[in-house]
Amino acid sequence: MASSPTLLWLHTAAGVSVDTAAQFVCLAGVYIAFYAALGFGGGLAFAALWLLQVSLVAVGQGFLSW
Numbered sequence: 487m488a489s490s491p492t493l494l495w496l497h498t499a500a501g502v503s504v505d506t507a508a509q510f511v512c513l514a515g516v517y518i519a520f521y522a523a524l525g526f527g528g529g530l531a532f533a534a535l536w537l538l539q540v541s542l543v544a545v546g547q548g549f550l551s552w
Contacts, residue, residue: 490544493537508545511538 497507515538522531543550 490540492544493541494545504545508542511541514538 493511494504494507497504500507502510515535518527518531518534518538521527522535527534
């Protein structure tokens with residue numbers, strides 16, 4: 487697990503596995519990006535997308551690197 491702050495630390499509180507939590511984070515990003523592309527949410531949507539992206543990068547560093 488990552489030593490940087492990440493939303494995926496909350497997987498135990500949610501009662502799901504890390505894989506399921508990562509899938510939920512990805513799906514939430516898709517929905518937020520869709521609504522942001524339609525013009526809803528403004529800066530809050532992009533802040534949420536940034537938080538989701540940072541969370542995934544913190545956990546997936548070894549997998550996402552070359």
